[in-house]
Amino acid sequence: AQSVTQLGSHVSVSEGALVLLRCNYSSSVPPYLFWYVQYPNQGLQLLLKYTTGATLVKGINGFEAEFKKSETSFHLTKPSAHMSDAAEYFCAVSGSARQLTFGSGTQLTVLP
Amino acid sequence: EAQVTQNPRYLITVTGKKLTVTCSQNMNHEYMSWYRQDPGLGLRQIYYSMNVEVTDKGDVPEGYKVSRKEKRNFPLILESPSPNQTSLYFCASSLSLLAGAPNEQFFGPGTRLTVL
Numbered sequence: 001a002q003s004v005t006q007l008g009s010h011v012s013v014s015e016g017a018l019v020l021l022r023c024n025y026s027s028s029v030p031p032y033l034f035w036y037v038q039y040p041n042q043g044l045q046l047l048l049k050y051t052t053g054a055t056l057v058k059g060i061n062g063f064e065a066e067f068k069k070s071e072t073s074f075h076l077t078k079p080s081a082h083m084s085d086a087a088e089y090f091c092a093v094s095g096s097a098r099q100l101t102f103g104s105g106t107q108l109t110v111l112p
Numbered sequence: 113e114a115q116v117t118q119n120p121r122y123l124i125t126v127t128g129k130k131l132t133v134t135c136s137q138n139m140n141h142e143y144m145s146w147y148r149q150d151p152g153l154g155l156r157q158i159y160y161s162m163n164v165e166v167t168d169k170g171d172v173p174e175g176y177k178v179s180r181k182e183k184r185n186f187p188l189i190l191e192s193p194s195p196n197q198t199s200l201y202f203c204a205s206s207l208s209l210l211a212g213a214p215n216e217q218f219f220g221p222g223t224r225l226t227v228l
Contacts, residue, residue: 009152032214043116043202043219044155051214090154094214099170102147102154 002027002095004103012109019063019078021106023091026072032094033074035065038105039087047089050074061085086110114139116220118203124226125193133188133223135203142208144186145170145217146178148199155202161186162208193227200224 007022025031032051036044048059055067061084065076074091091103116137125131137144145160147170157170161180175197177189186205190197201224204217 004154006154036219041222043221044204044217045219046216049216098214099145099157099160100214100217102156104152104154 002031002093002101004091004093004101006089006091006103006106008106009104010107010109012111013081014111015083016080019076019081019085019108021076021089021091021108023065023074023076023103024072025074025091025093027093027095029095032098033065033067034092034094034100035059035063035074035076036090036092036102037087038090044090047076081108081110083110083112114218116203116205116218118201118220118223120223121221122224124228126228127194128192131190131193131225133190133201133203133225135186135188135220136184137186137203137205137218138184139205139218140183141205141218142183143215143217144180144203144205146176146186146188147202147204148172149202149222150199158188158201190225193225195227198225198227 003026005024034049035047038044048057050057050067058064063078092100119134142163146158147155156172159178161167203220206217207215
């Protein structure tokens with residue numbers, strides 16, 4: 001079985017500040033890990049994914065995430081927040097069955 | 113334009129009245145899936161389909177049915193809706209999951225369903 005825990009259902013940052021959204025996973029097999037973003041009234045879009053290889057993954061809109069096996073973590077970061085980053089972010093894990101299991105989501109608010 | 117479409121986008125209905133939410137993709141994807149999104153619970157998978165005529169239960173299949181008669185369409189059927197099925201529903205599709213790392217799932221815009 002696999003699961004995802006996102007720490008913090010709501011995160012607020014000031015424009016220009018570092019964005020850090022936390023994700024920890026549990027998986028019985030080497031995981032594939034994903035971050036999706038959901039803008040208001042829209043479906044989910046893929047930000048980035050980790051499959052194999054380099055543990056630091058770069059995605060769209062300046063986001064990146066680092067896979068840390070020893071910590072079972074896949075935290076999402078962006079050096080400088082922009083107002084347009086305000087959205088809900090979902091971490092997801094895919095294990096042996098290749099089905100996606102999503103976390104409960106983190107709502108990011110960017111303050112002017 | 114490559115996309116996943118869902119209809120209707122909004123639906124208010126009453127308990128027990130059968131309804132169907134349609135999902136269609138134009139990317140020739142083998143894999144399709146239905147999720148429901150509820151506050152604080154993220155997305156939970158209802159049903160998925162690996163290909164035409166191949167469907168399987170996800171984590172929360174009770175009260176739902178699906179069919180996959182054509183590759184592009186994957187309708188979600190609620191034969192007797194109840195208030196606890198009030199939710200935001202998403203359809204998604206991707207290339208085959210049968211080999212290699214999972215491919216990106218493309219999501220539809222969502223269907224907001226209210227069951228009174």
